[in-house]
Amino acid sequence: DAGVTQSPTHLIKTRGQQVTLRCSPKSGHDTVSWYQQALGQGPQFIFQYYEEEERQRGNFPDRFSGHQFPNYSSELNVNALLLGDSALYLCASSFLSGSSYEQYFGPGTRLTVT
């Protein structure tokens, strides 16, 4: 059973560009959450998708947007990249109606903005 997968592994972009990161949830999961982890810090919640809609959102600007597809996979889009967007972006999946309260994390995408 494949766990949470993310692509690409690493990405280098220039300030002002746009980037799309992808996530496939663990089999049987229907909810995808995205987190940003800056160097030396804990992950910060960006937003969560369920039934193809944004269900919760953290304190991130509108430059950060997302999408969830019918197969539950998800994309994170960041427009007008800033140097401060350089971070590890983590995707987590869960089953919203489940009782385990566990979120499974992918290996992350390392984004470097130059």
Added chain:
Amino acid sequence: AQSVTQLGSHVSVSEGALVLLRCNYSSSVPPYLFWYVQYPNQGLQLLLKYTSAATLVKGINGFEAEFKKSETSFHLTKPSAHMSDAAEYFCAVSDGETSGSRLTFGEGTQLTVNP
């Protein structure tokens, strides 16, 4: 709003010694609490969780944590450290509203295990 404070950004122990990583939380609702471990260049792996059942929770790799409501704490312990335990550890809290509720993480504690 919920928050987590991890006391000590760096903890160093000798192999075989007790591991104690501290976590205090703030929550306006009964919290659900988690400890995750992160190895270099990897994602987060769940060590253990507290979801309002037993206050002493046992996890993987010999780790355990005790939920103390009066102290708003959820400290992580392991009786005997192994070299393989060297990693970054994160405490997290959720409101437990649903299984997918957002997690609020602490800043992390880097554990070093000396031979």
